Amino acid sequence: MEFYSLLFLLLPFAALSGWWMAVRNQRKAHSLIFSRYQKEYLAALKYLVDDQPDKAIQIFTGLVEVDKDTIELHEALGNLFRQRGEVEKAIQIHQNLITKAPLQSGLRSQAIFSLAEDYMRAGLFDRAEALYLELLESGVYKVPSLTALIDIYERERDWTNAINFCQQLERATDKSLKTVEAHYYCELAQEVLNREDPTEAQKYLEQSILCDPNCLRALILSSELSMQMRDYAQAINMMQLVLGRDPSLFPLVKSNLRQCYLMLNTKSAYQSYLQSLLEISFTSPILIEITFELESSEGTESASNYLTDHLRKNPTLAGLSRLIELNTKLVQPAQKNDFQILSELIGSLSKDQPAYKCHNCGFTASYLHWQCPSCKRWNSVTPAVTK
Ligand SMILES: [Zn+2]
Incomplete structure (x- = not known):
């Protein structure tokens, strides 16, 4: 019973305890491999209990044969090391397992999948990618391999491959990933927009909208494309479409929207549009932007009065902060210090939000x-x- 006593000591290792339960239930039918190498397994487990994992690994990797029963112990041990952050040890065990596991068996695929997970954990994405692709070729671990490959391509910003494997995952699971795919096309569009290649950008944005007609990011990028092509009226249309659907995205398009109105020499139309938008949806960024426009067209006092009226109905910290900023300009020099203190206090309240x-x-x-x-x-x- 010495062997089972040793395993009992290993129970804190959650991953191994499952294996122990399985072995205990089948104690009368130990595998041939296990019987043959029982002495080595006992020694290795003893090293684990004594917290000498390197010596245990040396024995595990030195065993020349594994079978269905013993492979689970190797697997559990490797996964345990990975969970504990000792990825190098996990890699060592799983690499050894791949060379020992019988070819053409599911056991080898299992070891390859575990090794790929080790590589992911270690940040060795190119090695993990090669193993996941090998598993896909073999037709096993399809869904987890596709999911992991998409994760890798997202990290590497390889959007073409991300789209390709996203489509494969959709077919494998019969679940739509079109909203994600739309973002991949947006990423590609953003890259070519940065290189000022409008034709390619247009192509990717059309694909994005095809995937997800509600993709507001694609509309925002379309407005940037229109600006690159100096079609400011079209850019305004696009941004208004975005804000009509989600006014909370105003901070994202504010600067471009203002610039387009300026380029068309229709600054007053910008102010009118903002006011109509505020009536549909009250948000601080829109209200504050109006006060900047009012201040430049009608003066600080007019902007302050306008803001005060709105804050009485909808008080917000950001609005209050802007009101103090405006009034600091209006008060006598002797009072400015008090307003600045007030401004700092409001600022410290809102900075954590x-x-x-x-x-x-x-x-x-x-x-x-x-x-x-x-x-x-x-x-x-x-x-x-x-x-
Ligand atoms: Zn999150």
Whole structure:
């Protein structure tokens, strides 16, 4: 019973305990391989208990044969090391397993999949990619391999491959990933827009809209494309379409929208549009932008009065901060210091409020991410404070 006593000591290793249960249930039918190398396994497990993992690994990798029963122990041990962050040890065990596992068996594929996971954990994405592709070729672990490959191509910003494997995953799972695919096309469009290649950008944006007709990012990029082509009226149309659907995206297009109106020499139309937008949806960024326009066209006092009227109905911290800023310019020099103190106090109250938040994982940011940097979801980051 010495062997089972040893395994009992290993119970804190959650991954191994499952294997122990399986072995205990089949104690009368040990595998031939296990019987042949029982002495070595005992020694290796003893080293693990004594916290000498390197010596244990030496024995495990030195065993010349594995079979269905013993491979599970190797697997569990490798996965345990990975979970503990000891990825090099996990890689060593899984690499050894691949060379020992009988060819043409599911056991080898299992070991390849585990090794690919080790490589992912170690950040060795090119090696992981090669193994996942090998598994796809073999027709096993299809869905997890496709999912992992998409993850790799997203990290590497290889959007063409991301689209390709996203489409394969859709076919394999029969689940639509069109909203994600639309973002991949937007990423490609953004790249060519940066190189000022309007024809290619147009092509990618059309693909994006085809995938997801509600993709507002594609409309925003289309407005940037129109600006590159100096079609400012069309750019305004696009941005108004975006804001008509989601006014909270105003901070994202504000600068371009203003520039387009200026290029068309229709600054007053910009102000009228903002006021009509504010009536549809009250948000602080729109209100504050109006006060900047009013200040430049009618003066500081007019902007202050306009803002005060609106804040009485819809008080917001951002609005209050802007009101103090305006009034600091209006008060006597002796009072300016008091207003500046007030401004700092309001500023410290609002600085802890994030502008954007992921509704999936709670990640917060000061600017919009189309893909959450924390949980990697697309379209999950939205304005945290809309008023
Ligand atoms: Zn998230």
